[in-house]
Amino acid sequence: MNDLLLLAMLLGGPQHGYALKKAAGLITGQTDMHNNLVYPLLRRFVREGWVTQKKAAGERGQTRQVYSLTALGRRVLLARLCDFDESAASSGDQFRLRVGMFSLLDASSRAAILEKREAYLRWSAERFGPLESGMEIGTYGREVVRFMRQQINAELAWIEQLRHMDRGQKRKAQTNKE
Numbered sequence: 821m822n823d824l825l826l827l828a829m830l831l832g833g834p835q836h837g838y839a840l841k842k843a844a845g846l847i848t849g850q851t852d853m854h855n856n857l858v859y860p861l862l863r864r865f866v867r868e869g870w871v872t873q874k875k876a877a878g879e880r881g882q883t884r885q886v887y888s889l890t891a892l893g894r895r896v897l898l899a900r901l902c903d904f905d906e907s908a909a910s911s912g913d914q915f916r917l918r919v920g921m922f923s924l925l926d927a928s929s930r931a932a933i934l935e936k937r938e939a940y941l942r943w944s945a946e947r948f949g950p951l952e953s954g955m956e957i958g959t960y961g962r963e964v965v966r967f968m969r970q971q972i973n974a975e976l977a978w979i980e981q982l983r984h985m986d987r988g989q990k991r992k993a994q995t996n997k998e
Contacts, residue, residue: 830889909936
């Protein structure tokens with residue numbers, strides 16, 4: 821997911837590595853993304869031709885590396901965003917990252933992502949039945965299950981809201997064509 825995040829952050833234009841690691845950290849809930857994660861990924865992106873790298877003068881006279889997304893990098897990012905398998909569907913972070921990039925994806929890709937995440941959530945909710953009836957999970961265990969069900973239900977409602985937004989976009993596009 822870190823690779824998708826870094827590529828996506830370059831959609832807005834060229835950035836230096838330090839800014840990328842700080843912003844990526846903010847998005848992932850950390851102070852910053854570790855150098856040992858960011859810079860090897862950036863080197864790989866440059867090697868693959870997804871990103872270009874050039875030197876630029878820093879504010880204090882130092883030289884900084886500035887990274888820019890290439891057309892190939894954008895195509896790779898879009899393809900990878902659409903590649904939403906069962907493993908990705910089970911990750912809330914992977915799902916939210918893709919939802920954040922929905923404006924880049926076509927309607928059928930957005931619908932497929934929503935369907936897969938919804939299927940995963942429904943499957944997860946079904947697993948709680950045997951847990952509650954087959955085990956003595958105690959007061960706090962029941963509270964955890966209740967909370968997890970609430971989270972699942974809230975996300976299912978959000979998925980429906982996203983579908984509604986998508987339908988509204990389609991109607992708006994149809995109206996603009998007429």
